[in-house]
Amino acid sequence: MTSFDETELRLGLPGDGGNKTIEGGATAVHNSGKRGYDETIMDLKLKLSSHDQETKIDHDQKKHSSANPPAKAQVVGWPPVRSYRKNMLSVQKKSTLHNEEGNDSSPSFGTKGNGGGGAAFVKVSMDGAPYLRKVDLRMYKSYQDLSDALGNMFSSFTIGNCGSQGLKDFMNESKLMDLLNNSDYVPTYEDKDGDWMLVGDVPWE
């Protein structure tokens, strides 16, 4: 019987728990799902390109001779291309993907959720959740859609509660698979506001 402490899924900030390993048969079967908390939390400050972060070229690097051009860093504002031109590439890739899935164009104007350049990302936090989510408002057509999506995003936190139901679920192996594959251990990062965010919400570009 595992001790309560070890199996308890805390809702605090990642990193303040120790290694959490799951006992039982789960370990052998689903390696991809099971990871230690510390290993899982990629404690990188992932630098998102363009609007979120900036990287500065070291002043010394600029003095390099021709033989060794400066290392390719994401320099803010260089090359001098307007952001709507830069964004076009990524949106274009997205829409190509979308079209290849064989969707008919909707009766209203335009392809779904794929207006011009860029997306409309908004940070969403739920009290007590260990990390926040970013939502592209453009992907949803109605408040109901958005509400459903948010419900799905944050439902996993309530499943992991240390209520009696939660613990029962936890002991149940198949539920456990769902939990593990779902969102108990996920890669997160700390953004510039100091919030923990789920990796993957914002496309790499």
Next chain:
Amino acid sequence: MNLKKKHRTTTNNTNFTFPEDIIQHIFTFIPSDNDRNSLSLVCKTWYNIDRYTRRSVFIGNCYAVSPGIVYERFKDIRVLRIKGKPHFADYDLVPDGWGGYLYTWVVEFVKMYPNLEELRVKRMVVSDECLEIIGRCFKKFKVLSLLSCDGFGCAGLSAIAANCRTLTELDLRDCETDDVTGHWLSHFPDSFTSLESLDISSLSSEVSFSALERLVARSPNLRKLRLNRAAPLDKLSTLLRQAPKLVEFGTGTYSDGHAEIRPDLYSGLAEAFSGCKELKDLSGFWDAAPSYIPPIYSVCSRLTSLNLSYAHTLQSPDITNIISQCHSLQRLLVLDHIEDTGLNALALSCKDLQELRVFPSDPNALVANVSLTEKGLVSVSEGCPKLQSVLYFCRQMSNSALFTIAKNRPNLTCFRLCIIEPQVPDYLTCEPLDAGFGAIVENCKKLQRLSLSGFLTDRVFEYIGTHAKRLKMLSIAFAGDSDLGLHHILSGCDSLHKLEIRDCPFGDKALLANVSKLETMRSLWMSSCSLSVGACKLLSQKMPRLNVEVIDEGADLDPRDDSCKVEKLYLYRTVAGSRSDMPSFIWTIDQDPVAYRLKNHPNGL
């Protein structure tokens, strides 16, 4: 206004008094601002006549002057052209909240100039509230042109649509509009029929197509229509058939997402385009599918302007096919997919070409993803005798190519070369590109705008200072060795108006040695150079009519320490004193250094 009654002045020379209303009438034939400025210096009478009859004002820097000062000078303005943020704001170098609020101007102009008809705005923050005021208060409003602006959304646009009964032009080019959704277009009343020009190309979300179609149908004077990316291809022919007199047209997404061509769609487009006999300007073409390109061939021969810079899916052969038919082309915007071969074709086919802009399809790629080199540009410089304006992104350049371009095209007025990797030398000789750019400024005596790139030493600045006497705007990045470079520019370029510099080893000395020059320019931007707080303080003290703004994004600045480095400096002449709307991350000399430091570091200095 009856000038005769109000201003019965007598001239000193009593032998001859010219009736003022005749002078006034003559002045109406002189719209140019420069000429008007000269006229107003002749005598007080003429100054006054100009004061009441000047209809158009251009304000290149919204902080150089105030609404009150404008009103003091001119009493009845109908057209305002105004610019806000520095040019480098286009490349995300100016933080949000910097300023440039149109609201400040509109709120005053409503009282001073109720008959205002046109607002042409560039790089300013335009709020919904501001647009609401415009819609409600200017009863004769005709033209709203917002270039590279942001801050507004659906509410503002709806207010314009609903209230501006005499609107002829609505232009929202290159604006940042994340939140514009909804049916603002439907707010144009059914009785609204005066629209001549509509550019919604920058709007990111869908627009109600039925409202747009109805609007187009009831706008017999519509000559310019630019759709946004969300506009689907299958609606295009319907629209074009409603507006066969269009002179400028911008498509939306120019593909329907399917691999096979739909014959009905194809023929619909072909028919619609061939029906547009006046079409001279085509743009849009997002994700253009090559198979739907032939329908535009019927208009190609008449085109004077073509923008294919969003057509990431067109390759060189497709592009070549198009431009080989555009014999009247004067202006081409295109991606580097055109490649050298396409540019050769351009040089052969488009003898009237005046302006060429080649944008990078993949600016962050480490190596060239397309076969576009300096040779393409050389080719165009040889083949197109009227070429005046160039914006060219490439990955390699040589001095010899620049020599050739300079020799071929002494009539260049704008030369903006961007070699994508910073500090790349002449790829043939590994030398700096000083001599090449030197040839450009020496031969192209009418050059007004120049952007440098590649590996450059102080030498190039010596050439520019010596030869570029008509140069008004200069952009420098990752270039030069020392203050001497900047000194050459400031002391040599007689017509210099706007100077923007980033990542160059220029420090205090050149600036302090040329302080009076700075008042003859509109503005100076220097970021990631070697400026110190001390120099900024000195500058501010010596030149009270300059606003010296230190932008302290990272809250690193310690204005108590004269040796502290200044990350970003924006400096401009003004008669309006220091700004009242500065954000907390800008420091100027009026702010007590200790107080500033405390504000940004409340927990400890």
